[in-house]
Amino acid sequence: MTDNIVLDTINNRRSIREYLDKQVSDEVLSQILEAGFRAPFAAQLCSVIYTRSREKMKKAGVNVYPTAPIHMIYFIDLVRLEKIMKHLGYEYGYDDMMAIWLGMQDVVLMIENLTIAAESLGLGSVLYGLAPIRADSIAKTFNVPKRVFPVVGMSVGYPDPVEETVIRPRFPLEMAAFEDEYRNHTDEDIKICMKGMDEGFIAQGYYIKAKTKVDLVDQEDTIGFDKYSWSEHISRKFRSAFKRGDPLIDILRRHGFDLR
Ligand SMILES: Cc1cc2nc3c(=O)[nH]c(=O)nc-3n(C[C@H](O)[C@H](O)[C@H](O)COP(=O)(O)O)c2cc1C
Structure with a gap:
């Protein structure tokens, strides 16, 4: 512990897989979402869908920890920017690989901001890595258009103290x-x-x-x-796992990305 609350919050963060049966209020949810979007960004090529429905996540193919009250899926989002450009009479002419690269950065910065904001309010979280592979079912379940692509899922809620507080190791x-x-x-x-x-x-x-x-x-x-x-x-x-040529590039193409 230091006398710096931000450092302590960051250094004591760990993934949470058991949650209390306690809802996250709309106010708290808004606060962490706002904090997420305060992250630095390249072009705000990111969106998040949140739900309190475990069933919906299941339908989308993202298995979540059963006691978690709120779930999120983070997306690279090119559609909103394209609409802005269209509004101004510009045609999108950017390389999609580069756009994905920027979108990925926007997404992960948003996630980390949101995660730390959640920690500071007594919440915990855990990420789910298989979302990109579930892009088809996620799109269907959450009405996600082409050129909006899932990066990662997450659950958020109040940690159940029955779960041991263990800070996982990192490289020196x-x-x-x-x-x-x-x-x-x-x-x-x-x-x-x-x-x-x-x-x-x-x-x-x-x-x-x-x-x-x-x-x-x-x-x-x-x-x-x-x-x-x-x-x-x-x-x-x-x-x-995911050998060369495995499906991610095909899934991205199917979801409207122009990757040669
Ligand atoms: C992209 C990504 C995907 C992850 N997917 C999962 C997952 O599917 N299930 C899970 O229990 N944890 C998942 N995690 C959490 C990691 O296992 C965890 O962050 C790591 O073991 C370090 O532990 P800590 O977060 O407690 O420090 C994921 C983390 C990241 C960054």
């Missing part, structure tokens, strides 16, 4: 923040990165409690939950 600062030039990590550095993450997650029982593993399809899985940790998990994920 010197392994990811560099003065003057990039650090080309040595083997020793990489071991330090892995050790910090792996020992931290094992000590917190993260994977063993959730019984979460990425399956090895082509070889025997000899690593038990006592050894399975972040490095193994993330390596398995980046080895086998």
